[in-house]
Amino acid sequence: QAQLVESGGGLVQAGGSLRLSCAASRRTFSSYTMGWFRQASGKERDFVGAISGGTAGTYYADSVKGRFTISRDNAKNTVYLQMNSLKPEDTAVYYCAARAGTYYHTTPNKYDYWGQGTQVTVSS
Numbered sequence: 001q002a003q004l005v006e007s008g009g010g011l012v013q014a015g016g017s018l019r020l021s022c023a024a025s026r027r028t029f030s031s032y033t034m035g036w037f038r039q040a041s042g043k044e045r046d047f048v049g050a051i052s053g054g055t056a057g058t059y060y061a062d063s064v065k066g067r068f069t070i071s072r073d074n075a076k077n078t079v080y081l082q083m084n085s086l087k088p089e090d091t092a093v094y095y096c097a098a099r100a101g102t103y104y105h106t107t108p109n110k111y112d113y114w115g116q117g118t119q120v121t122v123s124s
Helices: none
Strands: 004-007 010-013 018-024 032-039 045-051 058-060 068-073 078-083 092-100 118-123
Touching: 004 092, 018 032, 018 092, 018 118, 032 068, 032 078, 045 068, 045 078, 045 092, 058 068, 078 092
Parallel strands: 010 118
Antiparallel strands: 004 018, 018 078, 032 045, 032 092, 045 058, 068 078, 092 118
């Protein structure tokens, strides 16, 4: 069982930046693919990006490509989501998720473990 804890959300003006962190409790963290998803009020949970276990390859939704960057520090069992050039439409609760193996998926039900979420609000 892995436990994921997100942090770093908050209120920021459009054009600003935030860095979210997701700390994992599992010792085999490095072999897990970590995904970031977001859910705006009244909408479905959408894929933001992912970083593969093992290869550390990264993948992004078109809506965030070039603005968001995912990285991981396996020594700290932590994955990061650096968000730059934020827009009001980025406002959502952001979740990190984990799945065993090296392949990422864009659908939430392919992930086994989830954090509690952290609110990101971008004002115009």
